[in-house]
Amino acid sequence: MVTSDMEIDIEQISRELSALEQFVDALPEKAFGLGIRVLIAALLFFVGSKLIKLVRRITKKSLQRASAETGVIQFLDGLIKVGLYGLLILMIAGNFGFDATGVVALVGSAGVTVGLALQGSLSNLAGGVLILMLKPFKVGDYIAESGHGTEGTVKEIGIFYSRFETPDGKTVVLPNGSLANNAITNASYAPFRRVDLKIGIAYDADIKAAKQALLAVLEQDADVMRTEPVQVFVDDLADSAVVLGMRCFCENAKYWDVRWRLLENAKLALDAAQIEIPFAQMDVHVKEEKGVSV
Secondary structure, three states, rough: HHHHHHHHHHHHHHHHHHHHHHHHHHHHHHHHHHHHHHHHHHHHHHHHHHHHHHHHHHHHHHHHHHHOOHHHHHHHHHHHHHHHHHHHHHHHHOOOOOOHHHHHHHHHHHHHHHHHHHHHHHHHHHHHHHHHOOOOOOOOOOEEEEEEEEEEEEEEEOOOEEEEOOOOOOOOEEEHHHHHOOEEEOOOOEEEEEEEEEEOOOOOOOOOHHHHHHHHHHHHOOOOOOOOOOOOEEEOOOOOOEEEEEEEEEEEEHHHHHHHHHHHHHHHHHOOOOOOOOOOOOOOOOOOOOOOOO
16 A cells, blocks of 8 residues: 555656656747747837837828928827837737737727726827817917916927926926816917006006006007007006006017016106105004003
């Protein structure tokens, strides 16, 4: 009985040793095959990347010759990049023995789960498409967005996100879904923009003299449009000042320069006319009571 058990153990050990020996013998061949596949994958990625860049470059030039908007070119370029790199990854996976059809079928069968996981990204993608179709703004426009309070110049409209540059030089990236669902104020929609200024003068100042001084500032500025009326008016009777409004139009690109220059010249003009510009003050009155020395 003991001899029989020993014979069984010896046979099992022999089989295991034989299997190990076969694995060791086949190891160089398997390693060589894996190395070849890695080399082919690297070659595929290198050549594929070059071809993708070539396709993107040709597409960009074709769209530019067709006078397509910069935002459309950027969006389609991003879409082509994502699609072609996804196809390249499937080809490389197939080189390692993965069934590309099976992977696609698996992704399709898990569509609901994937859709929920990518809900935000899909919303941003749809938002980008809506922006390009409805054109509430384009690259180069100066806009203000209500959702995040962002205000700046549009620099890029991507597949999922758009990039802005604020007046102080910061770069802000916002999701397209948010831009498509919030109110957008586009200051570049028209070729010109209205400049509104408010300046307070003292209650005992000569209003007519102040209005004449400010009107002269508007009329003498070279960048104020002559085709649109300029106005100076009493805008408000505030607590400590009579607020005068100044209104004119200028080119979009010159808005900030015109605004800053008009404010400076308005202050100089009022000073020259000896018209006071009041500022917030606090008067402290000390009351003496009988029997109390202060």
